[in-house]
Amino acid sequence: MKHFFLYISLIICGFSTYAQINELGVFIGGVNYIGDVGPTKYIAPNESAFGILYKWNKSPRHAYRFSYTQGNLNSKDIDSDVPSRNLRGVSFENSVKEFSAGLEFNFLDFDLHDSDAIITPYIYSGISYFIYDEIFIIDQTSRVDYQSSAASIPMVIGVKGRFLEKFIIGAEVGVRYTFTDNLDGSNPKNDNLESLRFGNLNSNDWYVFTGLTLTYTFGKNPCFCGE
Numbered sequence: 001m002k003h004f005f006l007y008i009s010l011i012i013c014g015f016s017t018y019a020q021i022n023e024l025g026v027f028i029g030g031v032n033y034i035g036d037v038g039p040t041k042y043i044a045p046n047e048s049a050f051g052i053l054y055k056w057n058k059s060p061r062h063a064y065r066f067s068y069t070q071g072n073l074n075s076k077d078i079d080s081d082v083p084s085r086n087l088r089g090v091s092f093e094n095s096v097k098e099f100s101a102g103l104e105f106n107f108l109d110f111d112l113h114d115s116d117a118i119i120t121p122y123i124y125s126g127i128s129y130f131i132y133d134e135i136f137i138i139d140q141t142s143r144v145d146y147q148s149s150a151a152s153i154p155m156v157i158g159v160k161g162r163f164l165e166k167f168i169i170g171a172e173v174g175v176r177y178t179f180t181d182n183l184d185g186s187n188p189k190n191d192n193l194e195s196l197r198f199g200n201l202n203s204n205d206w207y208v209f210t211g212l213t214l215t216y217t218f219g220k221n222p223c224f225c226g227e
Helices: 002-016 083-088 193-196
Strands: 021-033 047-057 060-076 091-106 119-138 143-164 165-180 206-218
Touching: 021 060, 047 206, 091 165, 119 165, 119 193, 143 206
Parallel strands: 091 143
Antiparallel strands: 021 047, 021 206, 047 060, 060 091, 091 119, 119 143, 143 165, 165 206
């Protein structure tokens, strides 16, 4: 972990030498899951989430974005509006620790040279890699089998604006489509637990981060002009 933060620091310093505007900050919000257990609402954070993020603004319209975000997942059938789930009464607990990299696109020019207040909606996508527990359900509650990992595709929409000259605040909702169907214990990979599988085994799980970002801008102002 010590080496990881050292590498990140060297990368940021390297970016600064190329006269780009950099952003470094935090994400604070909530997380919820969508799958075979519990409610089916897409934006319904029920656990806290937090993270760190770095952006390298390449132009007023796009930036390369890197982040680490984590949060706990839990859901209960008893909270579902679906009668069959409500009667089943299953619940689970898990967690996600996500590393993500991709491109953020601004719908309006977000020129950090401009001294006036600036605001824009934006979208972000790329690729994420997350660590989670492979779990299974027994006696209607989840048990951990082993730790695993998988990829996901982030699809984020938000709005951001600058204040106090050096700070940018944003609000965003980020849906992740995962390449696993066992965040909830419904489809354990372990073949010894095959008898415990349930639900739609052909549909992968999702999780959603919803919250606020706060970043600090630093580095020399770039020239956003044609080369």
